[in-house]
Amino acid sequence: MSERDDSKGIGLLLVVLATACWSSSGLFINLVVRGSGISPWGLAFWRDLGTFTCLLAGMLLLGSRERLRVKRRDLPWLAAMGAVSIGLFHVTWNMAVLINGVAVATVIQSNAPVFVTVMAWLLWREPLTRRKLIAIVLAFIGTVLISRLNGLGARQITLFGLLIALGAAFAYGGLSLFGKKLIGDYGPWTILLYAFGFGALILLPFQIRVVIPRPLSTQIMGYYAGLILLSTISGFALYTSGLRRLQASVAAIVATTEVPFAATVSYIALGERLNGWQMLGAVLIVSGVVLLSWPRAGFRSMVAGA
Secondary structure: HHHHHHHHHHHHHHHHHHHHHHHHHHHHHHHHHHHHOOHHHHHHHHHHHHHHHHHHHHHHHHOOHHHHHOOHHHHHHHHHHHHHHHHHHHHHHHHHHHHHHHHHHHHHOOOOHHHHHHHHHHHHHOOHHHHHHHHHHHHHEEEEEEEOOOOOOOEEEEEEHHHHHHHHHHHHHHHHHHHHHOOOOOHHHHHHHHHHHHHHHHHHHHHHHOOOOOOOOHHHHHHHHHHHHHHHHHHHHHHHHHHOOOOOOHHHHHHHHHHHHHHHHHHHHHOOOOOOOHHHHHHHHHHHHHHHOOHHHHHHHHHOOO
């Protein structure tokens, strides 16, 4: 096996490990909220503040102070990223997990690349190719099946729950849109540091009533630490490391493994399960994401050989 193959194999493993870390997010959110009574807004604030603090401390300890410098003209973009793709995303994500369950929320959030495709068409007039249109249709049908709005399931997701989950997907998709503007000038950790910092700052006014939560047990603090260190920082660290060894499109495809990971975790720890129609919906959504992310040349050769 060549050195290039070894590097690619390591990259694939790192991305899979990253999605395993991300899939633990919903579990920790449930455990923290149940044990503390904190609101989704409050948990989003403390998650963003805790992550920002850990990133800042890590960069200072590693002697990376030069990475803290950003251009003044880029601050509005970083603030917008923090407000939408971190602050708003974590609020809607928390609510989606608590209302819809971990597995369903994760699958619907997988629509993020579809939102990015549509927004790129609206903002930058990137062409909507046949492949993109097929992916959007697959994602739409999958979302309908997941939501059970067709009445095929005994228990349907409410319209509010669906809108919150789609809002989380939209907000998360903004991470790619803002990153496209900033990634050429800064490293990923610099961008994340400022994004989480602005995310916490944006959410601060909503914490006026209870800025400091009541004393929490060691167990709840452990769950909170897991949300910060495992679900957030470790997930991004592993994904970033894997991305250095893989094409972005390949990494995006592999990242869809978060769906089965989240479904497994939620089933074992929370007793959640998807019915047959929802599993079909999950397959359609993931298929749409893979179709969007598949390299153009590889897609053409696949179609030609069919």
